[in-house]
Amino acid sequence: MIPRYSRPEMVAIWSPETRFRIWFEIEAHACDAQAELGVIPRANAEAVWRAKDVPFDVARIDEIEAVTKHDVIAFLTHLGEIIGQDEARFVHQGMTSSDVLDTCLNVQLTRATDLLLKGLDRVCDALKARAFEHRMTPRIGRSHGIHAEPTTLGLTLARFYAEMDRNRVRLRRAREEIATGAISGAVGTFANIDPYVEDHVCRMMGLTPEPVSTQVIPRDRHAMFFATLGVIASSIENVAIEIRHMQRTEVLEAEEYFSPGQKGSSAMPHKRNPVLTENLTGLARLVRSAVTPAMENVALWHERDISHSSVERAIAPDATVTLDFALHRLAGVIEKLVVYPENMLANMNRFRGLVMSQRVLLALTQAGVSREDAYRLVQRNAMKVWEHGADFKAELLADPEVTAALPPSEIEEKFDLGYHLKHVDTIFDRVFGQT
Numbered sequence: 001m002i003p004r005y006s007r008p009e010m011v012a013i014w015s016p017e018t019r020f021r022i023w024f025e026i027e028a029h030a031c032d033a034q035a036e037l038g039v040i041p042r043a044n045a046e047a048v049w050r051a052k053d054v055p056f057d058v059a060r061i062d063e064i065e066a067v068t069k070h071d072v073i074a075f076l077t078h079l080g081e082i083i084g085q086d087e088a089r090f091v092h093q094g095m096t097s098s099d100v101l102d103t104c105l106n107v108q109l110t111r112a113t114d115l116l117l118k119g120l121d122r123v124c125d126a127l128k129a130r131a132f133e134h135r136m137t138p139r140i141g142r143s144h145g146i147h148a149e150p151t152t153l154g155l156t157l158a159r160f161y162a163e164m165d166r167n168r169v170r171l172r173r174a175r176e177e178i179a180t181g182a183i184s185g186a187v188g189t190f191a192n193i194d195p196y197v198e199d200h201v202c203r204m205m206g207l208t209p210e211p212v213s214t215q216v217i218p219r220d221r222h223a224m225f226f227a228t229l230g231v232i233a234s235s236i237e238n239v240a241i242e243i244r245h246m247q248r249t250e251v252l253e254a255e256e257y258f259s260p261g262q263k264g265s266s267a268m269p270h271k272r273n274p275v276l277t278e279n280l281t282g283l284a285r286l287v288r289s290a291v292t293p294a295m296e297n298v299a300l301w302h303e304r305d306i307s308h309s310s311v312e313r314a315i316a317p318d319a320t321v322t323l324d325f326a327l328h329r330l331a332g333v334i335e336k337l338v339v340y341p342e343n344m345l346a347n348m349n350r351f352r353g354l355v356m357s358q359r360v361l362l363a364l365t366q367a368g369v370s371r372e373d374a375y376r377l378v379q380r381n382a383m384k385v386w387e388h389g390a391d392f393k394a395e396l397l398a399d400p401e402v403t404a405a406l407p408p409s410e411i412e413e414k415f416d417l418g419y420h421l422k423h424v425d426t427i428f429d430r431v432f433g434q435t
Contacts, residue, residue: 119327
């Protein structure tokens with residue numbers, strides 16, 4: 001991923017230096033376990049750790065790989081150059097490349113997930129704080145983009161919080177599923193390496209042993225992992241779309257913070273565009289683009305092929321780096337979101353009471369009018385608001401068929417905004433717990 005959409009903490013997880021350091025740790029821990037079993041001399045295992053604080057020369061490894069055409073062999077050759085070829089002769093004993101590559105990838109994915117969880121925590125904290133701030137800030141709810149009935153901005157944000165909180169549960173589950181390692185040798189039979197080595201390496205690397213690894217860790221785990229990232233990306237877009245709508249000139253119920261000195265357009269100095277949330281919509285598309293290739297990686301030939309390898313070298317860093325950046329960008333947008341309660345109220349009242357139509361409909365049916373006739377009466381008056389800008393309540397009060405069923409005082413009562421907000425606290429308690 002390009003630096004523009006990257007945070008250094010996440011990028012570092014996917015750097016060559018980090019990858020080679022993890023490879024080294026896997027090999028060194030495997031040597032320790034082999035020494036405990038008496039398979040290799042303890043002195044050779046201890047010699048490997050001499051490279052513990054030595055920076056690996058990425059350029060040198062690339063130089064060796066240009067000849068060997070094999071990245072793991074290039075790394076092992078360079079490791080031998082550091083600690084001595086004789087001392088290194090037992091490194092990788094009984095192992096195959098996938099033992100290193102797959103275990104390393106899952107270490108990186110678990111570390112990346114820990115950062116993503118921190119990003120999700122920040123998003124949830126921001127949504128919760130702003131939801132309580134605007135718990136009773138009324139705004140119009142919309143369906144099909146059309147005014148429906150009153151709600152509050154707090155409820156909108158609480159809904160997004162609940163969705164992101166579910167994403168935290170999903171991501172924790174995905175981390176648990178991806179946190180496996182395999183040191184089982186060619187085709188995964190442990191023919192040339194004791195299962196104890198796998199147990200030891202996994203324990204030291206913060207993983208659990210893969211029950212059946214063939215020669216690779218099964219890719220259904222990775223498919224589930226990237227699918228989870230895709231769901232989170234879609235949730236980010238869900239929030240972004242709402243903010244983009246609220247910032248439209250004709251709506252202007254809220255907008256992204258516009259900082260001093262910021263410019264909105266190279267041509268039109270008046271512009272204040274929702275660039276951050278538009279950017280989030282685009283980033284969500286990028287993260288979701290990793291899902292289908294991850295699904296297709298599940299079907300590998302026999303005990304192993306490498307059709308998945310090129311895919312994962314791209315989607316693993318790109319998807320995690322992009323999602324990490326997007327989470328923190330979204331959190332920043334929510335934390336600084338500028339809200340215009342007066343505009344929300346003005347928008348709600350733009351059609352002069354029309355949004356109270358259901359209350360009148362229900363009152364008419366409760367007064368003995370058939371639902372069919374009640375709907376006809378309410379819609380007849382509602383259309384005058386749509387087409388002529390009439391006042392809905394005034395039209396109802398002037399309709400003799402309506403007043404024959406409902407006295408004026410009862411019609412007036414049906415336009416009480418507070419009626420629609422009476423269960424806000426109940427919903428908040430469901431989402432956030434009793435406060």
